[in-house]
Amino acid sequence: MKISAAVMREKGGGFSIEAVELDEPRDDEVLVRMVSCGICHTDTLPRDQVVPAPFPAVYGHEGAGVVEKVGARVRKLAVGDHVVMSCNSCGGCDTCQTGMPMYCRDFFKANFGFARMDGAPTMHKGPEIIHGAFFGQSSFATYALGTERSVVKIPSDVPLELMGPLGCGIQTGAGAVINSLHPQAGDSIVIYGAGSVGLSALLAAVVSGCAVCISVDLNEERLKLARELGATHTINPSKEDPVKAVQAITGGLGAQWSLETSGNLKALRQAVDSIRIMGECGMIGAPAYGSEIPLDTWGLLLGRKVRGICEGDAVPDLFIPKLVELYRQGRFPFDKLVSFYDFEDINQAVEDSEKGRAIKPVLRFS
Template sequence: MKITAAVMREKGGKFSLEEIELDDPREDEVLVRLVATGICHTDTLPRDQVVPAPFPAVYGHEGAGIVEKVGAKVTKLKPGDHVVMSCHYCGACDTCKTGQPMYCRDFSKANFGFARMDGSPTMRKGDEVIHGGFFGQSSFATHALGNERSVVKVANDVPLELLGPLGCGVQTGAGAVINSLHPSAGDSIVIYGAGAVGLSAVLGAVVTGCATIISVDLNDQRLALAKELGATHTINPTRADPVETVRGLTGGLGAKFSLETSGNLKALRQAVDSVRILGECGMIGAPAFGSEIPLDTWGLLLGRKVRGICEGDAVPDLFIPSLVELYRQGRFPFDKLVTFYDFKQINEAIEDSEKGRSIKSVLRFS
């Protein structure tokens, strides 16, 4: 079928809206008409060749929409279902089979392979291959193909245009707290970075009952929003040393948990140094490949843990509906992060995201 997609044709370029052809769904795939798609920092990585990727290509991996067609073997979805599109995974490796699909052995191939798992393309423009299948969806388009495994049915009585970010950024931040660190009521946590992922982590900390929730960022407006969302304290590193301030706020011990969401190596070291004996630091932010930081090995010998976290350790079919229900109850107001743009404003929306003028830009399709 013919669709309109935002195509990237060169390193560091601008998106152009083009009419291209999208395959019909195969037996395990679904065709989704997009209502809205969130913009995530990861969408800029292939554009800037931070990760190797081909051109021309279609990005986008926080799609929300309505199922239009399903393949012959699809059983969990039907036309008309409201859905969120999340990360792709093979479903067959040991990590997938043990309920940890975000650590799929083929995660890179499934999400950054720019094709189906068998290497076949999903998009064309005449004789030209348009590299699609980004995160199993390429949802910077009016329609997207997704595998049944990674397309999640959601309730139809909540605003579908809001829900796309649950497929990646919001899922990642909230899940890192709820699923990965799983603090107990009354615990302390410091979250480095107050972007969409970091603020989603603040919401996750509120849901889990943390008593001390500290948000660290350079942007005072974002820190103000963190307070509005439930942070008990905020720190701007240009005015106070984060590690010393965290210790002062926690009786000199350090926080029970810390989370680094920005990809900044200095912030990562501070996040590690902010936790107490037997504390745990989670790392979400993605610095450049091959980056390293020095660590205090004696500090680690005192029971401190440092662990990487991918996509909030989520099982999307289970976790995304739970976030929708928390939102419905008024306990997870992630809508406060969102700024809407028309699809044709995609370049403006991405620039606003990169320059900090918006926290979670979301494209709407008319």
């Protein structure tokens, strides 16, 4: 079928809205008419070749829309369902089988392979292959194909145009707190980075009952928003040493939990140094491949832990509906992070995100 898609044709380039042809869904796939799609930092990784990726390609991995067609073997979805599109996984490896699809053995192939799992393309323009299936969807387009595993049904009485970011960025931040760190009521947490992932983690920390919620960022406007969303303390590293500030706030002990959400290596080391004995630091941000940081090994010997977290350790079919329900109850107001843009203004939306003018841009399709 003919669709409109935002195509990236060169390293560091801009998106061009083009007419392309999308395949019909296979037996395990669904066709989704896109209503909206969030823009995530991960969408710039293949553009900038931080991860190896082909051109021309269609990105987008925080799609929300309405199911238009379902393949013959699809059971959990039906035409007309409102859905969020999340990341893809194989479903057959040991990690998928044990309920940890975010650590799928074929995660890179399933999400950054720019083709179906068997290598077949999903879209083309005449004889030219347009590399799609990014995160199993490529939802910077008016229609997208998803696999049954990567598409999550949500209630029809919530604003569908708002829900897309639950598929990745919001899920990642909130899940890192709720699913990975498991703080107890009254605990302390420091979150490095007040972008969409970091602020989603903050919202989850508030929901979890953390008594001390510290947000660290260089952007004063984002720190102001963090306070509005429940941060008990904010720290600007350009004005004070964040590790010393965390120590002061926590009575010299350090925080029980920390998260680094920006991919900044200096901030990661500070996040590790901010935790107390027996504390735990979660790394969400994605620095360049091969990046390394020095760590105080004696500090780790005192029971401190550092762990990587992918997609908030979430099973999308289970976790995304929980976030939707928290939103409906007014306890997870992630809508305060969102700025809407028309699909045709995708380049402006990306620029605003990269320059810090928008926390979570969301494209709307007419």
